[in-house]
Amino acid sequence: MDSSQFKSQSIGNINSLSKSRKCQTVELSPLEKSLINLLQHGLPVCERPFAQIAEAVSSTEKAVIECVNKLRREKVLTRFGPMxxxxxxxxxxxxxxxxxxxxxxxxxxxxxxxxxxxxxxxxxxxxxxxxxxxxxxxxxxxxxxxxxxxxxxxxxxxxxxxxxxxxxxxxxxx
Structure with a gap:
């Protein structure tokens, strides 16, 4: 049995891509790339985590929040939340x-x-x-x-x- 028999396609609820959506390549800004890389390691546990993230990526808290919302809206990030x-x-x-x-x-x-x-x-x-x-x-x-x-x-x-x-x-x- 080889791994090609286990191709997957997400068919879940709002946290997953729909069956009709094709895999697309998207252009990411430097900020978007930095955020995706950083957020994979989790959010800081503090009063204003997005402010701390903004400092790490040389941006503003508002820009970071707007960027994460955009990535979610455009389904670049299909899930953003605690595990x-x-x-x-x-x-x-x-x-x-x-x-x-x-x-x-x-x-x-x-x-x-x-x-x-x-x-x-x-x-x-x-x-x-x-x-x-x-x-x-x-x-x-x-x-x-x-x-x-x-x-x-x-x-x-x-x-x-x-x-x-x-x-x-x-x-x-x-």
Missing amino acids: FDAASLGGAFTLAALAVPEEDFDLVTEQVNSFEQIAHNYRRDHDFNMWFVIATESAEEIEQIVQEIEIKTNLKVLNVPKLKEFYVNLYLPV
Whole structure:
């Protein structure tokens, strides 16, 4: 099995690109590049994080905020917000997949995305062609949501809970 069998296309909610949007190359200003590179390492924990970022990139707080808003609006940044470790907060999460018939894919996407416990999902070129993460307030709730998804979609959910966590410090410089 080679990696070409796992091509992905985001099909999630507002934090993901729509199926109809093609991958586009965009020209970024020096400020935009600096912000994207810097923000991948997180926001400073202080009263005015954008002012501190502005100082680091030789700009103004207002310009930084406007630039981040522009990058979000133009979908250069598809997500901008905190990342929480559900398990350390007492919650739970699992990776899940469905084998969705192609003719039902759009309907099942809507059904899965209707659950508040699903942030987004991805289309894959594989028998299990829809993958998503279920995040809940408790481990017990995971199984409940899996059952509800199975009832709503009339499809069997492949539940793939994490056995061990590996930290990958992904950084994509622009």
